[in-house]
Amino acid sequence: MLFHSPFPSIPIPSVDLPTFFFDTIAKRTVFGRKPEIPFLISEQKTLSFAEFEKFTYAFASGLANNTGLKHGDTLLVVLPNTVYYPAITLAAQMAGGVVCTANPQYTARELAHQLKLIEARAVITIGSKVTAIxxxxxxxxxxxxxxxxxxxxSENCIFDVLSAKPFPRIYLRTKEEAGSTIAFIVFSSGTSGNPKGVMLSHRNVVANILQNGAFDNTDVMRAKRFTEIEETPHALAFLPFFHIYGLTCVLHYQLCSGYALVVMAQFELEKFCQLVQKYRVRAALLVPPVTLGLTKSPVARKYDLSSIVFAISGAAPFSRELQQEAQKVLGFPVCQGYGLSETSPTVARATMSDVVYGSAGRILCNMSAKVIDENGKELGPGEVGELCYCGPNIMVGYLKSPAATAESIDSDGYLHTGDIGYIDKDGYNYITDRKKELIKYKGFQIPPAELEGLLTDHPAVLDAAVIGIYDDAQATEVPKGFVVIRPGANKPGIVDEIHSWLSSRVVSYKRLRGGIEIVDAIPKSTTGKILRRILKERELQKRMAKL
Structure with a gap:
């Protein structure tokens, strides 16, 4: 059976993202009436909406007139969080460009993979990253x-590119144009191999902004609490903007909702608490490890966090126990959400008015869902299978990978998520397992096959496997490696050597924080496929034996 959103459908305008963004803020938020007040705030720089808009148009002109960026060209953005991030991405899109975001901590090898796929015309980064680029x-x-x-x-600064000249601004005015023109390429790890480029159209992102807005408008408790606060509430933006959660849900949605964003270049618990207290932050978009820190750490008790009206935890599974404890300790509702890079990202959310512990909430408006078994048969309420979703926020496809796209999106337009779960009779979504073998460390996806390929490149490693194991202390999965050492290569310190070798080749979140274990053989099927399930069962047995 199909599960339909309980919320009424809304119209999705046929428009490009920059036009939607600036029109929404100018017409529906306080920044349109008071463009001189702080819009984006950081320790280094504060921009008013007027300054932000002026810079965006000047950079769009500079890209078109001084770099020759034209319709369809791709700009690779390799930046930490900054108040200029949304101006840079919107400017590129105004000039007709596609924006590809990348983790600024990536190694040259990881960045090369993206560059080869996207065929970028130019790169925006920071001075310390130029050598790697x-x-x-x-x-x-x-x-x-x-x-x-x-x-x-640093040198070759974007401020030298700014221009006041007219430029051929790109407007999208039909459903077909907005639905087929790519706004962002964000990278998401597949079930194996290197990450794939997820192509999100202007319509995808605009739809998800509006879907989140429509959802919040149905939340009675949220609406009541927000009538009692200041005209310009603040939200704290620490989630990385290169990640789809930070990109859509924080950077675009929060600004379009009238929040001033307090931008953190990177997360640090005490700094987070200091900023909440200083700016009387009202909204917090979190991930489970941060929620754990706020709940358990004595650092958080030193600061007044009572200004927060609500928090949403997404990007990774959130246990029922942690959700209940967090809400009790912190004193404000902590609601779950669920989404993927391929869904722009939000699929389901829970309201402040009706928190169902352990559930990711109900699907957003304009969406439908189905749960299928291994044979593709549709299941009913409460029956566990693969979760599949359809709606205007579903990606266009994977870049230069039609086969992977066809495997993920069926003929009816449903995205097969690879996540296992069920939808109950009231429409609440529950995620119980993962069909894909991805490891999720603090919301970041880690494909085991990528690390396995690197491990076997080490001269001492004959074979390797990587799985995710749960770390209670961090409230997240961490990757653990298993290696078979070549004859004659097993020596004192070999594990530390392999650790250091691998860590120098991957971004920090891909490091084997679960450790490396030397084994006699990697369990495999008759066709040679690694049986990670067996390794996971062994780890579970070890864990149970310690209890």
Whole structure:
């Protein structure tokens, strides 16, 4: 059977993201009436809406007139969180460009993978990252010249690109244009191999902003609490903007909802608490490890967090026990949400008015869902299977990978998420397991096959496997490696050597925080497929034996 959203459908306008963004803020928020008040705030810089809008248009003109960026060209953005981030992405889209976001902690090897796929025309980064970018360009055999590697804070600065000249602004005015023109390429790990480029259209992102807004409008408790606060509430933006959760739910949705954003370049618990207290932050979008820290750490008790009206936890599973404890200790509702890069990202949310512990909530408006078994048969309420969703926020597809797209989106338009769960009779979604073998560390996806491939490149490693194990102390999965050492290569300190070797080749969140275990053999099927299930069962037995 199909499960339909309990919320009434809303119209999705046929419009490009920059036009929607600026029109919404100008017409529906306090920033339109008072463009001089703080809009984006950080320790280094504060921008009013008027300053933000002026910079965005000047950078769009500069991209078009001074770099030759044209319709369909891709701009790779490799930046930490900054008040200029949304201006840079919107400017590129105004000039007709596609924005690809990348983790600024990525190694040259990881960046080269993205560069090779997206064929970027230019890169925006920070000065300390230029050397890695140039190495990545070389590894990818890209044609990007050094002069098109721009920085926010060093030589070849983006402020030198700004222009006041007219430029051919790109407008999207039909459903077909908005639905087929790519706004963002964000990378999401598949079930194996390297991450895939998820193509999100202007319509995808606009739809998800509006779907979240429509959902919040149905939340009676939230509406009541927000009538009692100041005209310009503040939200804290620490989730990385290169990640779809930070990109859509924080950067675009919160600003379109009238929040001033307090931007953190990176998360640090005490700094987070200090900023909540200083700015009387009203909304907090979290991930489970941060929720755990706020709940358990004595650091959080030193600060007044009572200004927070509500918090949403997403990007990774959130246990019923932690959700209940967090809400009790923190004193404000902590609601779950569920989504994927492929869904722009939000699929389901829970309201403040009706928190159902352990549930990710109900699907947003304009969406439907089905749960299927291994044979593709549709299941009913409470029956466990693979969760599949359909709606205007479902991605266009995977970049240069039609086969992977066809495997993920069926002929009826439903995205097969690879997540296992069920939907109860009241429409609440529950995620219980993962069909895909991805490891989720603090919301970041880690494909085991990528790490396995790297491990077997080490001269001492004959074979390898990687699985996710749950770390209670961090409230997240962590990757653990299993290696078979070549004859004659097993020596004192070999595990530490492999650890250091791998850590130098991957971004920090992909490191084997669960450890490396030397084994005699990696369990495999008759066709040679790694049986990670057996390794997980062994780890579970070890865990149970310690209890």
């Amino acid at each position: 140039k190495k990545a360009v070389k590894l990818a055999e890209s044609s990007i010249p050094d002069s098109f590697i721009f920085t926010l804070d």
